[in-house]
Amino acid sequence: MSIDALAVRLRAEMTPDQVLTDRQQLRTYECDGLAHYRVVPALVALPHTAAEVAAVVRACAGVGVPFVARGSGTGLSGGALPHAEGVLIVTSQLREVLSLRPADERAVVQPGVINLQVSTVSKEHGYYYAPDPSSQQICSIGGNVAENAGGAHCLKYGFTTNHVTGLEVVTPDGDLVRLGGAAPDTPGYDLLGAFVGSEGTLGVATEVTVRLTRLPETVRTLLAAFHGTDQAGAATSAIIAAGVVPAAIEMMDALSIEAAEAAVHCGYPAGAGAVLIVELDGPSAEVAAQFEEVSRLCDANGAFETRVAADDDERQLIWRGRKSAFAAVGRISPDYIVQDGVIPRTALPEVLRRIDEVASSHGVRVANVFHAGDGNLHPLVLFDAQVAGEEERAETVSGAIIDLCIEYGGSITGEHGVGVEKAHYMPRMFTDTDLDTMQLVRCAFDPGGLANPGKIFPTPRLCGERPGRRTGPHPLQESGVAEIF
Amino acid sequence: MSIDALAVRLRAEMTPDQVLTDRQQLRTYECDGLAHYRVVPALVALPHTAAEVAAVVRACAGVGVPFVARGSGTGLSGGALPHAEGVLIVTSQLREVLSLRPADERAVVQPGVINLQVSTVSKEHGYYYAPDPSSQQICSIGGNVAENAGGAHCLKYGFTTNHVTGLEVVTPDGDLVRLGGAAPDTPGYDLLGAFVGSEGTLGVATEVTVRLTRLPETVRTLLAAFHGTDQAGAATSAIIAAGVVPAAIEMMDALSIEAAEAAVHCGYPAGAGAVLIVELDGPSAEVAAQFEEVSRLCDANGAFETRVAADDDERQLIWRGRKSAFAAVGRISPDYIVQDGVIPRTALPEVLRRIDEVASSHGVRVANVFHAGDGNLHPLVLFDAQVAGEEERAETVSGAIIDLCIEYGGSITGEHGVGVEKAHYMPRMFTDTDLDTMQLVRCAFDPGGLANPGKIFPTPRLCGERPGRRTGPHPLQESGVAEIF
Missing domain, CATH: 3.30.70 (Alpha-Beta Plaits)
Structure with missing residues (x-):
């Protein structure tokens, strides 16, 4: 079946305006946040319901056409890069909060719901959604699930995979299945965990059950200025070694401070070769006790100036420099x-x-701008x-x-995520047997290799084969430092 | 190949005393903690190394003989029940702590290491291993991984799956692969999560990297006596709703209190229709603040007596009743x-x-004796x-x-876990398509169905088939209360 015939079928199953084939319209979707990779898809589908997502996937599966799911398109590794002969399934029209149950610490949302929106609707009940990628004002929960999105506060609260307890998923066959549920654990294989972070290669999520986190009683933010990154790094290690788990520890070096100053005039201490932003949250009594210790450890490791946000405005000012840093680099x-x-x-x-x-x-x-607490550069x-x-x-x-x-x-x-950008690095971390084992699972879900092909794995595997034996040492063992963490 | 021929081969690959075929010796292994299911295995292998585990699995795979892995044999759902025509691979000889790196909050252990031993060796560095099944003095880490073991303190700290960051695994083909690592997250599919809790059906773990948890600054334990379980249940809900996450909230009803008194004279308040044991841990300042609140909430929900452990001896006494409860029931x-x-x-x-x-x-x-905090009866x-x-x-x-x-x-x-005991309940929670999706993964790892057959799934699936479509409503939707949590 040609793409034209597929378009006719999908226009009949949905409505004509939910299927785009006009070249100009298609170009809108040619890249995600990894903007130097561009591919125009053959067709864009804009389903409104899980049933429509399943219908599109089933139509693709029936005729062997590849498909790629896309949320808001903010991903940075090209995970939502379209396939030139394939269908791009845009889930941003599935944007309802289906249920909000703060007493059970759960919300059920559609994949197109914006990350920050979950926190916004939960706020009046005293809850929020913890994973906070820097794109949280525009990125979608579905995209967060695909890439197992992180953020500044994941040091304390964990990644998307720690906050998703259930999914409804359209498999590459077009079946609707449930993985996990509302409970913290379900019997059988934990396919939920395997799905989160699988970058669209195992299917398309159509409903996401997330854990809500209680808003902390207190949040305190401290900015410490150091002469260089050595001292700031040592302070970070000392804080963690002391058993304090801050909500966030962010570091910026001299060049990123310069860029942030130029862009948003955040007023960081002059002459700083590095700054640390340390945020503590939790019960007031705990935060007060830990705050003393963090200040002391920063001083002991060479902080020449330490500022504490006195109110929310000052807190926002401290964060403004950090949050603007990526964009601000455009100034320099x-x-x-x-x-x-x-x-x-x-x-x-x-x-x-x-x-x-x-x-x-x-x-x-x-x-260098980074999540110092978990070594994420x-x-x-x-x-x-x-x-x-x-x-x-x-x-x-x-x-x-x-x-x-x-x-x-x-x-x-x-x-x-790995996406298209880092697929060629995978053999540096994994043996052929390791990668083969992952691809066996992919084959189980998607024997035709139609779900987001070309992502994650450097070499697609033919699904009929069984893996070979591993030969030689594991790549992570060759370095002799495989277990440093 | 007959079992006899397999025995000859394995005795040559290991040493003769590592291969048992004598009926009397085999009977030692006829059951795990689910003692009313008994099957004598055809052969027991006692490997000492990961390479020997791989050799046994490869030998089984080569001749189509089923194999079952067993740690200490304390599981309560029959997950380690032997196969009458199969090999039982006992991993208890792999019992070394391979590396202990408290600064990185990690330990690497062999699967036969006893759960409590990880805490014992970590203690002098200020750390422990958080998951604490009641069998922790004898159960093995490998068995904990297979069953995703929990325990009283999992309310706050999570299950085994939250504390294992890496595995070396022998796949059902006999390959050695690495899943995860020492870092909190690795690129590619999270097969680590799928493996933990897969009850030996995806392979045999031969090395486990676990997260170590810092010993809390303070632990405080409170015993509250109520007239009945209604009040104790309401107090539990009130504590959680207040945003307090105790390390544990355990409940015992009148009959289990009676049994515990008869067995260990724990001296719980006379006339109690239910007791709650609430344990708080963390920084002293936080614990003190939360302790006030927990006491107040117990009182407000009808506690007629509240006791606080003044020292470690009193704490042990409070816990003795709870920990003895299962065995104590034998008294009545x-x-x-x-x-x-x-x-x-x-x-x-x-x-x-x-x-x-x-x-x-x-x-x-x-x-009724249970982990009230997470509703685990x-x-x-x-x-x-x-x-x-x-x-x-x-x-x-x-x-x-x-x-x-x-x-x-x-x-x-x-x-x-599901094991053999609850496989027939799985269709009550999952559709055929849900179960088929899980079994596709099983087929990916184990197309011959040799790894612990008969566990988890009520009906084995032929691995060549593709799954059918789901028909009718999801079983969890029929009840209308699928999303209560």
Whole structure:
């Protein structure tokens, strides 16, 4: 069946305006947040219900056409990059909060519901939805599920996978199944966990049951300025080692502070080579006790100025610098790559030094803004695409940073996902047998390989084969530091 | 290949004394903690290393002989029940703590390591292993992984799945693969989560990386006596609704208090129709503040006496009654069934009343001891096997309790697993399509169906088939209360 025939069928099953085939309209969807990868889909479907999502998937499965699900399109690893001969299923029309049960600490929402909206509707009941990607004002819960989205407060509260207890999913066959439920655990295999973070390769979520978190009694935010990232990194380790689990510990280096100042005049202490933003939340008594300790540990590790937000306005001002940092880098560089990798917290100073060495040796500037508490780096590699060779050098440095993350026993992605961007790095972390085992599960769900092909795995596997034996040492063992965390 | 030939091969690959075929020796392994199901295995293998586990599995796979993994054999749902024509792989010889890295909050252990041992070796560094099944002095980490074991303190700290970050696993093909790692999240599918709780049907864990938890600064334990379970249930709901998350909230009813008194003289308040044990842990400041609130809420909900443990001895005394309760029931009844089900916390008083009605109408006594905080019931259904008809009536009541759990939107198991005992209940919670989706994953790992066959799923599936479409409403929707939690 050609795409034209598929369009006719889908227009009959839904309404004509829910099926786009006009080239100009299709171009709207040619990329997600990883904007330097662009593919125009053959058809865009805009279902309004789970049944319509299932109908679209079933139609694709019936004729062997690939399909890609997309929420708000804010992903940073190209997980929602369309397939040129495929259907893009946009779930943003499924945007109802189906039920809100604060007494049970649960909400059931459709996948197109915006992350922040869950917190907004829960607020009057004293609850919120904890995972807070920086795109939380526009990103969708469905996309969060696909990428197992994180955020600044995931240090204390965990990632999306820790806050989703149930899903309704359209499998690549077009079946509607339920994974998990409202209870914390269900009998049988935990396919819910496998689905969260599977980047659209196991099916399309059509209903998401999320855990609501009680709004903390108190939130206190502290900004500590250091002469350099070594000291700020040491302070971070000391805070965690003391048994304090802050809601967030964010670090910015000199270059990112400069960018944030230029953009939003956040007034961070002059001369700071690094700042830490430490946020504590919880019962007032606990927060007060921990706050003393955090201040003391910052001072002991070389903080030359410490500020405490006296009210919500001051708190917002402290956060404004951090939250604007990515966009602000545009003030000091026409182009940049946002990298995402993880290292053991204790290796922070050393890895930051090595990033600096690599960047210097290639004549490239790197601004570091990151979730220090869980070692999740977000180096911004700056370049000017108009200057010949700069983009290539930036890409070299960006790749070298990921190599460093692996060398120190970390991971190629902390919260942005593998998508198309990092599929080629997967063999650095996993053996062929490891990857084959994952792909066996993919084959179980999607033997035709139609659900978001080309994402996560560097090489698709033919689903009839059985895996071969592993030969040689595990890639994570070769480095000798596989278990640093 | 006959079992005899398999024995010859395995004796050559390991040492002769690692392979048991003598009937008397085999009978030692005929059951796990679900002692009324007994099957003598055809062969018992006692590997000492991961390579030996892989060799045994590969030998079984090569000749199509089923295999069952067993840790300490303390499971309560028959998950480690042997297969009469199969090999039982006992992992208790793999009992080394391979690495202990308190600064990284991780330990790497072999599957035969005893649960409590992880806490014992971590204690001097200020850490412990949080999941605490009541069998923690003898149960193995490998068995905990297979059954996703829980315990009294899982209300606050979560189940095994929340404390395992990495596994080395022998797949049913005999391959060694790594799932997860030391980091909190890894790229690709979360097969780690699917493996934990898969009851030995996806392979055998040979190395487990666990998260260590910091020992709390303070632990305070309170015993509150009520006239009945209605009041104790209401107090439980009130505590959780107030935003307090105790380390544990345990409830015992009159009959279980009677049994515990007879066995260990724990001295609970006379005339109590129910007691709550509430334990708070954390920073001293937080615990002190929350303790006031918990006491007040117990009083407000009808506690007629409240005791606070003044020191560790008093704390142990309070817990002794609770911890002895299962065994103590032997003092008041020659036989009993330990049931395990989950209901929404808010439904506790109503479900307890209905359990009482069902039990009375069948002339059966039921003692209730349970993790009230997460609605995880452990009704002990008493009978005397010597009295004709009593066992059958007890089984009827035990089954009716599970029916009630499902009716109220709960689950057929909270922490004991499905095993052989509850496989026939699975279609009450899942559609054919839901179960088929799980079994597709099983087929991906184990197309020959050799890994612990007969557990979890009521009907094995032929691995060549694709699943059919779901027809009719989802079983959890028929009740109209699918989303109570």
